[in-house]
Amino acid sequence: xxxxxxxxxxxxxxxxxxxxxxxxxxxxxxxxxxxxxxxxxxxxxxxxxxxxxxxxxxxxxxxxxxxxxxxxxxxxxxxxxxxxxxxxxxxxxxxxxxxxxxxxxxxxxxxxxxxxxxxxxxxxxxxxxxxxxxxxxxxxxxxxxxxxxxxxxxxxxxxxxxxxxxxxxxxxxxxxxxxxxxxxxxxxxxxxxxxxxxxxxxxxxxxxxxxxxxxxxxxxxxxxxxxxxxxxxxxxxxxxxxxxxxxxxxxxxxxxxxxxxxxxxxxxxxxxxxxxxxxxxxxxxxxxxxxxxxxxxxxxxxxxxxxxxxxxxxxxxxxxxxxxxxxxxxxxxxxxxxxxxxxxxxxxxxxxxxxxxxxxxxxxxxxxxxxxxxxxxxxxxxxxxxxxxxxxxxxxxxxxxxxxxxxxxxxxxxxxxxxxxxxxxxxxxxxxxxxxxxxxxxxxxxxxxxxxxxxxxxxxxxxxxxxxxxxxxxxx
Amino acid sequence: xxxxxxxxxxxxxxxxxxxxxxxxxxxxxxxxxxxxxxxxxxxxxxxxxxxxxxxxxxxxxxxxxxxxxxxxxxxxxxxxxxxxxxxxxxxxxxxxxxxxxxxxxxxxxxxxxxxxxxxxxxxxxxxxxxxxxxxxxxxxxxxxxxxxxxxxxxxxxxxxxxxxxxxxxx
Numbered sequence: 001x002x003x004x005x006x007x008x009x010x011x012x013x014x015x016x017x018x019x020x021x022x023x024x025x026x027x028x029x030x031x032x033x034x035x036x037x038x039x040x041x042x043x044x045x046x047x048x049x050x051x052x053x054x055x056x057x058x059x060x061x062x063x064x065x066x067x068x069x070x071x072x073x074x075x076x077x078x079x080x081x082x083x084x085x086x087x088x089x090x091x092x093x094x095x096x097x098x099x100x101x102x103x104x105x106x107x108x109x110x111x112x113x114x115x116x117x118x119x120x121x122x123x124x125x126x127x128x129x130x131x132x133x134x135x136x137x138x139x140x141x142x143x144x145x146x147x148x149x150x151x152x153x154x155x156x157x158x159x160x161x162x163x164x165x166x167x168x169x170x171x172x173x174x175x176x177x178x179x180x181x182x183x184x185x186x187x188x189x190x191x192x193x194x195x196x197x198x199x200x201x202x203x204x205x206x207x208x209x210x211x212x213x214x215x216x217x218x219x220x221x222x223x224x225x226x227x228x229x230x231x232x233x234x235x236x237x238x239x240x241x242x243x244x245x246x247x248x249x250x251x252x253x254x255x256x257x258x259x260x261x262x263x264x265x266x267x268x269x270x271x272x273x274x275x276x277x278x279x280x281x282x283x284x285x286x287x288x289x290x291x292x293x294x295x296x297x298x299x300x301x302x303x304x305x306x307x308x309x310x311x312x313x314x315x316x317x318x319x320x321x322x323x324x325x326x327x328x329x330x331x332x333x334x335x336x337x338x339x340x341x342x343x344x345x346x347x348x349x350x351x352x353x354x355x356x357x358x359x360x361x362x363x364x365x366x367x368x369x370x371x372x373x374x375x376x377x378x379x380x381x382x383x384x385x386x387x388x389x390x391x392x393x394x395x396x397x398x399x400x401x402x403x404x405x406x407x408x409x410x411x412x413x414x415x416x417x418x419x420x421x422x423x424x425x426x427x428x429x430x431x432x433x434x435x436x437x438x439x440x441x442x443x444x445x446x447x448x449x450x451x452x453x454x455x456x457x458x459x460x461x462x463x464x465x466x467x468x469x470x471x472x473x474x475x476x
Numbered sequence: 477x478x479x480x481x482x483x484x485x486x487x488x489x490x491x492x493x494x495x496x497x498x499x500x501x502x503x504x505x506x507x508x509x510x511x512x513x514x515x516x517x518x519x520x521x522x523x524x525x526x527x528x529x530x531x532x533x534x535x536x537x538x539x540x541x542x543x544x545x546x547x548x549x550x551x552x553x554x555x556x557x558x559x560x561x562x563x564x565x566x567x568x569x570x571x572x573x574x575x576x577x578x579x580x581x582x583x584x585x586x587x588x589x590x591x592x593x594x595x596x597x598x599x600x601x602x603x604x605x606x607x608x609x610x611x612x613x614x615x616x617x618x619x620x621x622x623x624x625x626x627x628x629x630x631x632x633x634x635x636x637x638x639x640x641x642x643x644x645x646x
Binding site for chain 1: 481482483485486487488489490492493494496497499500501503504507
């Protein structure tokens with residue numbers, strides 16, 4: 001505990017060990033399971049006037065998954081953060097309810113957009129928690145990942161390029177970010193996010209001194225040397241290639257943004273953020289000027305009403321989603337229409353995946369969406385806190401990279417659905433329907449919990465100093 | 477289902493959701509860990525931080541009193557009396573205190589005359605505190621004499637490292 005007391009110019013800093021907090025986690029977890037069960041009953045009462053028959057099944061299913069997750073954390077990561085698991089469980093549970101609620105819509109059933117999505121999502125959740133458990137059991141120390149720095153780079157590139165392989169990759173509605181294996185559609189980008197964070201953390205840990213120190217000062221900015229610009233240029237080029245060939249703004253923005261965040265944290269140089277913003281603006285504008293799919297997304301963002309009218313007139317390649325989502329938010333107002341009483345199914349395509357936030361916006365209103373965004377913010381905050389507490393630079397960078405990627409993803413999706421930025425084909429972590437997203441994000445939470453367990457574990461008692469025993473003090 | 481029931485459920489759900497957020501934030505508030513930073517204020521409230529530090533470390537203290545290692549008249553704290561860190565105190569709890577510019581030292585000296593691992597202060601088996609120079613470039617001085625061997629520290633004797641002076645106090 002306070003044995004490793006150290007000092008600072010103006011303050012005294014002593015270490016405080018945290019208690020394990022597992023019982024707090026359990027209490028919060030029970031709360032996090034009860035809320036979705038309440039919502040589920042509410043949807044049933046609003047739509048069918050009766051408590052849904054599947055209530056016990058979903059409640060027990062979610063409770064069981066959360067309980068198993070908790071027991072594994074108790075056994076294998078006893079000092080881990082008490083908040084992350086309940087927060088993720090709550091978001092996942094609310095997502096399940098919203099997906100089930102959209103399953104009830106006859107409109108969505110008739111266009112094959114929903115109907116059996118909720119049981120599948122519950123299955124994906126089970127797979128996600130299974131991966132979460134595997135991560136906690138087999139990843140005894142996150143520093144092991146450091147050994148796979150360059151293998152991670154190759155792996156991430158492989159995952160990112162998979163959708164471009166002819167025959168394997170699928171072009172679904174303009175974006176080429178899916179692969180199809182044995183009847184399942186997988187978004188490899190979701191997994192690449194984690195693998196890439198491992199690579200960036202390992203790489204920047206080694207190179208950060210060169211990137212931070214060797215620089216010239218120019219108008220208050222540290223300008224890095226030309227050759228140190230190499231890595232950021234490579235990552236930039238890669239994200240531009242993703243943008244051009246997979247026409248997916250979200251994935252591209254996510255990877256470049258994650259790199260810039262980690263670069264900034266590793267080097268403490270604001271100039272990297274300035275460079276990063278400039279480069280992403282140049283890249284996005286440049287690609288948008290010749291890529292029709294991206295262009296169309298930008299047009300739909302600038303004038304969603306025109307897009308809506310064109311779609312209504314039956315012009316191919318246009319969609320009324322964006323406008324319908326905005327209307328959903330609008331009709332929700334401050335307090336929402338209540339579970340099951342909105343009409344977010346009018347979004348039609350992707351109403352339960354990319355656009356699921358609009359359902360929450362309509363049925364829970366501004367108050368509910370704010371609460372959801374705060375839940376995301378709390379997960380990110382716990383991730384950043386983990387990074388602050390981590391003792392090794394690799395763990396710090398990895399935790400920052402993972403929570404940064406998580407935050408960026410929430411921003412890109414929520415911003416897209418609300419019309420703040422052009423729409424991209426990404427999913428709201430945990431809330432949205434989609435196997436890859438749920439599974440990958442549970443793995444991400446698993447890694448963060450592992451780092452936080454290492455960071456919060458009380459430091460072992462300092463080894464007795466052998467010299468002190470040996471030295472004979474000669475007293476005068 | 478009546479309109480009233482649904483309205484109550486709608487508002488009730490939002491209330492429960494926000495309650496969860498508030499409870500989560502309360503957990504964060506009670507979940508302080510890692511490092512405790514105590515501002516060095518004026519002399520008047522100098523007693524408070526120490527009290528806080530004592531609360532933070534009950535197990536060690538209990539362990540110590542049980543072991544009976546702390547003798548009467550033994551120093552309980554190390555105080556920096558000159559230099560950039562003036563006023564910093566470190567409670568002596570049987571641990572080795574390292575001094576130097578290395579960032580993992582117990583007391584990190586920001587001093588051009590200090591070596592990265594300059595000196596260390598530790599208790600011997602009898603609980604007597606010893607200062608030892610770790611082969612520093614500019615030397616460690618106890619009173620006016622440069623240390624060559626590990627030497628017991630009398631109470632209040634100034635130990636000088638570069639511009640920093642520290643002493644042990646009760």
